[in-house]
Amino acid sequence: MRVDLAPARESRQTVQSRALLTFLAQADRCLTAQEIHAQLHRQGSGIALATVYRWLTRLVRSGAVDVLMHDDGEATYVRGSDRHHHHLVCRSCGRVTEISEPMVERWTVEVATRAGFADVSHALTVFGTCSACRGSGPS
Amino acid sequence: MRVDLAPARESRQTVQSRALLTFLAQADRCLTAQEIHAQLHRQGSGIALATVYRWLTRLVRSGAVDVLMHDDGEATYVRGSDRHHHHLVCRSCGRVTEISEPMVERWTVEVATRAGFADVSHALTVFGTCSACRGSGPS
DNA sequence: GTAAGTGCAAACGGTTTGCAGCCTC
DNA sequence: GAGGCTGCAAACCGTTTGCACTTAC
Numbered sequence: 428m429r430v431d432l433a434p435a436r437e438s439r440q441t442v443q444s445r446a447l448l449t450f451l452a453q454a455d456r457c458l459t460a461q462e463i464h465a466q467l468h469r470q471g472s473g474i475a476l477a478t479v480y481r482w483l484t485r486l487v488r489s490g491a492v493d494v495l496m497h498d499d500g501e502a503t504y505v506r507g508s509d510r511h512h513h514h515l516v517c518r519s520c521g522r523v524t525e526i527s528e529p530m531v532e533r534w535t536v537e538v539a540t541r542a543g544f545a546d547v548s549h550a551l552t553v554f555g556t557c558s559a560c561r562g563s564g565p566s
Numbered sequence: 567m568r569v570d571l572a573p574a575r576e577s578r579q580t581v582q583s584r585a586l587l588t589f590l591a592q593a594d595r596c597l598t599a600q601e602i603h604a605q606l607h608r609q610g611s612g613i614a615l616a617t618v619y620r621w622l623t624r625l626v627r628s629g630a631v632d633v634l635m636h637d638d639g640e641a642t643y644v645r646g647s648d649r650h651h652h653h654l655v656c657r658s659c660g661r662v663t664e665i666s667e668p669m670v671e672r673w674t675v676e677v678a679t680r681a682g683f684a685d686v687s688h689a690l691t692v693f694g695t696c697s698a699c700r701g702s703g704p705s
Numbered sequence: 706g707t708a709a710g711t712g713c714a715a716a717c718g719g720t721t722t723g724c725a726g727c728c729t730c
Numbered sequence: 731g732a733g734g735c736t737g738c739a740a741a742c743c744g745t746t747t748g749c750a751c752t753t754a755c
Contacts, residue, residue: 577709577710578708578709578710580709580710580711582710582711583710583711612712613711613712614711614712614713615712616711616712616713616714617710617711617712620710620711639719639720
């Protein structure tokens with residue numbers, strides 16, 4: 428499930444950018460900028476947090492990466508996919524699953540249009556407790 | 567369309583809290599904490615920003631007010647209602663319309679359950695440009 | 706009188722930016 | 731060699747918090 432993350436056609440390749448892009452291409456879940464930074468450090472790529480942010484900003488602008496704003500105001504980043512999708516997030520472990528359903532897409536556009544709105548977009552996130560977390564401790 | 571914003575049964579009434587609650591009860595659109603603070607000052611109620619935040623936090627916890635996280639990480643607040651609903655927000659003027667649709671409710675629960683999730687909840691916000699804003703300047 | 710509510714200012718945490726130096730092309 | 735990329739640290743900005751004071755009950 429490799430996705431071409433290099434919209435950086437006109438960007439210079441550096442040790443840092445290569446490490447970051449490679450890492451992001453392989454990541455399979457939502458990560459905050461700080462997590463990405465920490466992970467890269469853990470695997471030996473000494474990239475500065477500011478650089479991570481600079482690249483994420485650039486990648487988001489180019490559409491290669493999607494941002495997900497969390498309730499606490501922290502942003503998480505995921506490889507962007509061409510198709511629109513939503514996230515199913517476990518309240519306990521934070522694991523994210525992508526979900527998608529054309530019906531919701533159609534419904535939101537329809538409702539918004541009926542209300543006189545144009546240029547419609549939407550953000551939907553579903554929260555719950557995954558089976559693993561429930562099994563280990565429903566508290 | 568007045569909504570009882572006083573979940574503060576067990577709270578003391580003060581000049582500030584009364585001004586804030588009255589203002590919120592009349593507000594018909596999403597407002598940031600800072601906007602609420604500025605508006606209150608404009609109308610002569612010298613309330614501190616920290617107090618605005620403290621009340622908003624309390625009201626959100628009690629369910630009297632809904633939070634809406636924006637892409638830039640800023641939170642906006644609107645009167646909440648008892649029944650579950652979603653928001654249709656104008657990107658330009660910030661006006662908020664409540665929308666609700668059982669189908670979406672059912673779908674999210676179904677998808678989440680199928681994925682092994684329990685105790686499901688969801689957050690859906692639809693963004694668009696309302697007719698008024700479009701008419702005045704589609705840019 | 707007592708404790709909740711308030712104001713102020715400092716702290717916080719995530720993100721952005723200015724600038725000097727490095728390194729790719 | 732020139733200019734993009736990076737690192738560092740300081741700045742930013744919305745939000746939270748500690749503490750002393752005020753005020754509703």
